[in-house]
Amino acid sequence: MLPEIPILMEQYRALLEILPEQHPEYPNMLTYYRRQEAGRKGEDSLCYYLEQAQVPSLHLLNGLRLEHPSSFQLDWLVLGLGFRAIFEVKSHTGEIYFDAKSHQLTRTIAGVTEGFDDPLLQVDRQYAKMRTFLSDHVIYQLPTYRFVVFVNRNVILRLHDYPEYKRVLTAQQVPSILEALAEQHPPVISEEANQAIAHFLVNNHRERMASILEKHHILWDDLIKGVPCPNCSRRSMNRTRMRWQCEYCDTRSTDAHLPVLYYLALLTGNQLTKRLVQSFLQIESGEATRKLITRAGYVKFGVKKGVYYSHPYILAATKNESGHKSQKSGHKTIESGHKIYKSGHEI
Structure with a gap:
């Protein structure tokens, strides 16, 4: 591709x-x-x-x-x-x-x-x-x-x-x-x-993916956390009753977190962990975090403490062969009906 x-x-x-x-x-x-x-x-x-x-x-x-x-x-x-x-x-x-x-x-x-x-x-x-x-x-x-x-x-x-x-x-x-x-x-x-x-x-095309945070000596703590409002762009939206709500303009959204997930996938070498996502989405529940990731169509790799999630588009572009076998997360990746964010577009 x-x-x-x-x-x-x-x-x-x-x-x-x-x-x-x-x-x-x-x-x-x-x-x-x-x-x-x-x-x-x-x-x-x-x-x-x-x-x-x-x-x-x-x-x-x-x-x-x-x-x-x-x-x-x-x-x-x-x-x-x-x-x-x-x-x-x-x-x-x-x-x-x-x-x-x-x-x-x-x-x-x-x-x-x-x-x-x-x-x-x-x-x-x-x-x-x-x-x-x-x-x-x-x-x-x-x-x-x-x-x-x-x-x-x-x-x-x-x-x-x-x-x-x-x-x-x-x-x-x-x-x-x-x-x-x-x-x-x-x-x-x-x-x-x-x-x-x-x-x-x-x-046989292989996209290049670099560790750009490490390359430019940028820390994860330097980055802005929270889900921005898709309407007014302010942070951070609150997670209420399975929706995101903006306290500034009252916009509600079910998928405002998808851009943040995609950015994190790009910056982690396509290896999202639940802890990192929870920190950036600023939600309290680890189980809610897991559901947001899997419902977004990310592919699960690893077991127990070694679990991470990958965006299927990035997997296809980089032909990244993981050492772990993909595990069924209960949700299909592309055909699930859920939106998968890629560069400001749904795929």
Whole structure:
């Protein structure tokens, strides 16, 4: 499964929802999230140009992340019947210069120059890992081209003395590049085989999930507890007669806790404990806490003191193989009729 929003990006968004703005790390987390968001928008903007290519039977895979044995991720992988292409997307603006001798990219904006790693070396390393992955899984190899694409219209590329200039593109060049490659490489595999390869790759996709609280030295006690009101956003709603009630605007809700559960699932590596949930929902009964978790469709793992609960969507996205067998909680996960919160939506 290739999710619309990467799990790592959802983790940072979840953290921003329950991290106080006064926390010293809040500005850094906001900057980090916005940087991820800009990168994602850049990848999304390339989709339009990829789809403009007049080439039949192309499969376009965005954000594919494979582990074999170490992980690698491709911004865009294009699977054709006679060729393949990898596109590394950059959203830089300003004046870009590629230095062939130092293998460095420099960007100049308003007289300020910054240095970055050569993205062509990056995409070449990704290709080498993908080639090994395909070979070890006995998947037919095809000529594979690697490009870096700058999607910001305000970028200025200085490539006059760069020997690999043909592999550095603007987004508008992508359709014609794909059409030229298709003409150069006629089909050698069938549409059915190409579709099967795409399906296999997607099935082997593994989303990255990081321990971001530990990484940024943020304590659980630093986070905001309580269930926010879905109407006025104030905390904390009170649990009364199996409903949540806001003491500020009198809004009542049966599922206001679902966003909090999902945020906690993202921040715990998808291993919710009853004690942690009870603390963040601020309810007195441990048994009521357990019922809220299981009725929300979370999957139970472990026994006795080792019990934890996982969100089924995150399980599917990360392909997280637990050492414990799933136990029946009395409620089905997806087909239970209960709402399961994911990124502000029900699934």
